[in-house]
Amino acid sequence: MTRAPIRRHLGIAAAALAAGAAIAAPAATGAEVGVRDGVTNLHLDRATAAALGDLGLTVAPVGPATASGTRVSFPITGGAIDPATAAGRVNHSGGLAFSAHGTTVRVTNFIVRTDRSSPVLTAAVGNARVPLLDLDTSDARVLRRGAGGAGTWVVRVDATLTRVGATALNAAFGSELPAGVRIGRVDLRAQPSQVLLDGGTTTLALDAGTAAALTSLGVTPSVIAPGTAGAAGLGFPVTGGRLAAGTFAGRIDHSGGIALTAGSTRVELTNFRINVTSRPNLTAQVGGTTTRVPLTVDLSNARTGLSRRTAVVRDAGVALTAEAATALNGAFGTTALTAGLPLGVADVRARVQ
Known part of the structure; x- marks a missing residue:
């Protein structure tokens, strides 16, 4: 040719x-x-x-x-x-x-x-x-x-x-x-290497013993919208974040929160952020300010996975840190709240973009 x-x-x-x-x-x-x-x-x-x-x-x-x-x-x-x-x-x-x-x-x-x-x-x-x-x-x-x-x-x-x-x-x-x-x-x-999160819910099942202890102190917990309360616990909408595809290292952002009220004293913990690092924690904004207090997150018994474009973290234990316990004791005039006090167990179901 x-x-x-x-x-x-x-x-x-x-x-x-x-x-x-x-x-x-x-x-x-x-x-x-x-x-x-x-x-x-x-x-x-x-x-x-x-x-x-x-x-x-x-x-x-x-x-x-x-x-x-x-x-x-x-x-x-x-x-x-x-x-x-x-x-x-x-x-x-x-x-x-x-x-x-x-x-x-x-x-x-x-x-x-x-x-x-x-x-x-x-x-x-x-x-x-x-x-x-x-x-x-x-x-x-x-x-x-x-x-x-x-x-x-x-x-x-x-x-x-x-x-x-x-x-x-x-x-x-x-x-x-x-x-x-x-x-x-x-x-x-x-x-x-990462997944972006857009939607979903984290549900916190409050620890019954801690809820009873708060009630005995005259402290009443309630949910802040758009958070919701249901039979499974308190639900907080996932608003964003990103996680490593293989290790789940990263962060998960939320809206809504928890209000702790005793008489005229009200402490609001909002916009939770779960940080998955070598030392996992959950931070919350206090009283609508930019100040954040940390809570511990125990992932030792947690199960994680990615299925049908949903990131799942199950059975994550949430507890007070010394910093959070000190802040709450000061707000409510008590010494009963201590570091390590369990708040409950969190389950995350976050939609992947």
């Missing part, structure tokens, strides 16, 4: 693509989480691969990328994306080697950018980074699979050769590849 028919074939493919739907990248919302790992697959267009072969140009993976048939897989090494829209930046290792007539051009360390109006895949070529493939996300689908529904999988992203990429390859091999030729389809499957 001569170069002229090949050029016509590739040119027709580029023109047909240009007549299709315009690129429409997902809009970034600012709610990005880090990317832990995953894989991006490039399914090479068979017609384009055959045309490249007719030019004597071969394409091979650069490790740790791997190939199976016309599919080349590139390990994901990091980045940050909006898990709902997959808008963001995803980094990869490995790459592709283009070879012909004793000349090889290696393009490696791909970065997929879907957080811009014209999504693109860039690659390292020597010491430079160049836009290699234009990505058409107008027909993309964002699926949530794996890791309890927290995984993000983007499919059906068409990839075409950029003008810069075509110019570089033509200069290296004396070819006449047109910009816009379809290289294939990209499937990106990324596992976020």
Whole structure:
């Protein structure tokens, strides 16, 4: 086959693509989480691969990328994306080697950018980074699979050769590849390192002994809206936060709270925040101020999990700290409240974005 028919074939493919739907990248919302790992697959267009072969140009993976048939897989090494829209930046290792007539051009360390109006895949070529493939996300689908529904999988992203990429390859091999030729389809499957929380409820079942002790001191506990009281305990809406996908380290924010009242004295503990660290705690704002007092959270018997896009923490023990006991004793004129006094057991069911 001569170069002229090949050029016509590739040119027709580029023109047909240009007549299709315009690129429409997902809009970034600012709610990005880090990317832990995953894989991006490039399914090479068979017609384009055959045309490249007719030019004597071969394409091979650069490790740790791997190939199976016309599919080349590139390990994901990091980045940050909006898990709902997959808008963001995803980094990869490995790459592709283009070879012909004793000349090889290696393009490696791909970065997929879907957080811009014209999504693109860039690659390292020597010491430079160049836009290699234009990505058409107008027909993309964002699926949530794996890791309890927290995984993000983007499919059906068409990839075409950029003008810069075509110019570089033509200069290296004396070819006449047109910009816009379809290289294939990209499937990106990324596992976020964190999950974002948006909704749900934490229920605190008050310790019966502590509730009786408070009553004997003349202290009456009640719930502050939008918190609710029910048979299972006091419920507090989850308003946000983020947790590590593997360890659940992070924080969970809430609205509502608890009011402790004795006569004319009323202490309000609101906007609870559960902090899951090496020393877990729960903090609350006091009296509508920005001052926070900590309570201890015992996760030694707790069960955690992620299922159907819901983060679950069960059987977390909540108790007074010395700081909280001192503050409450001072407010109510007693010495009966002590560090370690159990407040109850908390169950968290938080919706994952």
